[in-house]
Amino acid sequence: MIEAYWAWVGGPTARLLGSWVDGISIPISEILLILALALIFFRLSLPWIGLSVPIIWWIGPILLGIMAFSQGVTTIDWVPSVFRAPPHIRAGSVSVGENFHGWKERVKERVYVFSEEAYLQAESSPNLKEVDRAVKRVLNGLSYPPGREVKKIKEMMGLTRLMGLAYGGPAYHDVVTGEVVMAAENDLPRTKVYRWLTVVHEIAHAQGFTREIDAEVLTWLILKEMESPFAQFCADVQALSKGPWEWKAPPAYRKEQDKVLMARKSLKQPVVAWLSSIWKRGGLQNNVVKYGSISKSRPPVNHPFFGVVLKWDVGNSMVFDAEIEVKGEDESVEKGASLFPDLD
Numbered sequence: 001m002i003e004a005y006w007a008w009v010g011g012p013t014a015r016l017l018g019s020w021v022d023g024i025s026i027p028i029s030e031i032l033l034i035l036a037l038a039l040i041f042f043r044l045s046l047p048w049i050g051l052s053v054p055i056i057w058w059i060g061p062i063l064l065g066i067m068a069f070s071q072g073v074t075t076i077d078w079v080p081s082v083f084r085a086p087p088h089i090r091a092g093s094v095s096v097g098e099n100f101h102g103w104k105e106r107v108k109e110r111v112y113v114f115s116e117e118a119y120l121q122a123e124s125s126p127n128l129k130e131v132d133r134a135v136k137r138v139l140n141g142l143s144y145p146p147g148r149e150v151k152k153i154k155e156m157m158g159l160t161r162l163m164g165l166a167y168g169g170p171a172y173h174d175v176v177t178g179e180v181v182m183a184a185e186n187d188l189p190r191t192k193v194y195r196w197l198t199v200v201h202e203i204a205h206a207q208g209f210t211r212e213i214d215a216e217v218l219t220w221l222i223l224k225e226m227e228s229p230f231a232q233f234c235a236d237v238q239a240l241s242k243g244p245w246e247w248k249a250p251p252a253y254r255k256e257q258d259k260v261l262m263a264r265k266s267l268k269q270p271v272v273a274w275l276s277s278i279w280k281r282g283g284l285q286n287n288v289v290k291y292g293s294i295s296k297s298r299p300p301v302n303h304p305f306f307g308v309v310l311k312w313d314v315g316n317s318m319v320f321d322a323e324i325e326v327k328g329e330d331e332s333v334e335k336g337a338s339l340f341p342d343l344d
Ligand SMILES: [Zn+2]
Pocket: 201, 205, 212, 215
């Protein structure tokens, strides 16, 4: 039913609107928000100047409501895509058991020895064409109807910038407009890894998946499907970052992290900090649990994210040793081999 919604309404609308939404460089969500607030203010001020209130002026509050309850932030949400068949079910998430520890140690090793040269050579943001190719293969491989190609990442501005930064989100995908908007580098200094993960995460949302854990599962699969070695590295870092365990970043990454920390310390954002402290007190800030983060290091049995990672990290997985033998060495073990080799 919900897949039918995306196949017949959500998807076609997103694809139709997508190209012109991406063509406008400023966030349309910001414009809509200001318009909604302006209409509300206008409506509230009418009785003071002795005018009546025609029903049409409900448009401000309605617009604001549509926007507020479509972002997957609140528990009440009208967006049907939040109820889609979760990717971890389609990807055949496995039960996470004792093999978890061995897999984790291998990923730690892989991350630590990642070549400095490859790190420095990687672009500061992923190539959107490359992301799109991987998105298509992943959606097709999991038998989802097609999503939409994101051609532009916009920069946060105005009220949505303030709210986004205070909420603790580096970017958002607006369900109403379908656009992907990210905090400017000056507002939120980030490492290359963080930028790649953020861009791919929001593009995953833009395929019609509102739930954070779904976006995270798709992010990992999309990164694994990308051609760049750096994307593989980002997928590993994404997986490692979800746990409480210690892991060592390679020197090039560590150097960049230090630089970013310094840059963040020198940020002067008094209004953001003030709003942020209010939201924190109200428990309204972004929470990593919904992205699949775990707080205990024992194997997280039936974990949607780790269940998928353990199943699909074939080149290094103990779970699928048998499958590797069947497929032959040249195909599945090789770096960059597609998770969905039949669909290229
Ligand atoms: Zn998200």
